[in-house]
Amino acid sequence: WFMEGLSYGVLPRVNLDAITPQRIQMCIVYMYYKQRYAESFAWSACLLRRMHVLGTGVVWTDGLPSFQTKPPQDKASWTMAHSAVARETLDTALRCVLHFHSNDREDINCLVAAALDRVQLDPAAYHGLAYNEQKRKECIWTTAPGMAMSLGHVCMHMQYTRCALESYALVMGMRGAQWYVCKAVAQALSDRKSVV
Numbered sequence: 001w002f003m004e005g006l007s008y009g010v011l012p013r014v015n016l017d018a019i020t021p022q023r024i025q026m027c028i029v030y031m032y033y034k035q036r037y038a039e040s041f042a043w044s045a046c047l048l049r050r051m052h053v054l055g056t057g058v059v060w061t062d063g064l065p066s067f068q069t070k071p072p073q074d075k076a077s078w079t080m081a082h083s084a085v086a087r088e089t090l091d092t093a094l095r096c097v098l099h100f101h102s103n104d105r106e107d108i109n110c111l112v113a114a115a116l117d118r119v120q121l122d123p124a125a126y127h128g129l130a131y132n133e134q135k136r137k138e139c140i141w142t143t144a145p146g147m148a149m150s151l152g153h154v155c156m157h158m159q160y161t162r163c164a165l166e167s168y169a170l171v172m173g174m175r176g177a178q179w180y181v182c183k184a185v186a187q188a189l190s191d192r193k194s195v196v
Contacts, residue, residue: 037099044093052077058109063162065113094150
């Protein structure tokens with residue numbers, strides 16, 4: 001029922017009212033679980049662009065991606081970009097990357113940059129954490145650690161070692177299953193392939 005009236009062709013034009021993004025997300029998840037990964041990825045990228053999550057022109061600095069042009073930052077755009085639908089769609093899109101081969105690195109790089117932006121703390125939050133126990137207690141990471149794990153796995157898959165280490169370190173430093181993260185970090189550290 002949730003796919004009624006929706007197709008990839010209408011995604012760029014469909015009105016994103018309060019319910020439609022949720023219906024589109026259900027379609028994306030349905031395709032993911034049906035192992036239609038390339039289709040789920042394409043729908044995700046389209047929806048994330050419409051929801052102001054993806055910027056343009058990914059640039060890499062010291063092995064970490066960022067957008068040359070960020071998405072709009074007005075209140076309505078920010079609210080849509082930081083909704084639960086946007087977060088879950090971004091995580092699903094990252095997991096899709098692990099299941100199919102794509103020559104289009106541009107969309108994948110946009111997803112990686114958007115996810116890294118979501119999981120990183122504000123740089124000021126890191127100052128003094130190593131020495132100030134009270135600040136460590138106050139520094140609560142509210143971003144889903146699952147997305148950071150998905151991001152780390154995608155970065156390893158794409159051979160973006162520095163970005164993978166940053167993502168795994170965020171999970172390991174704040175919360176998560178330590179043994180699983182440590183195993184992934186060990187894999188990242190043992191990777192001898194070139195770094196972006």
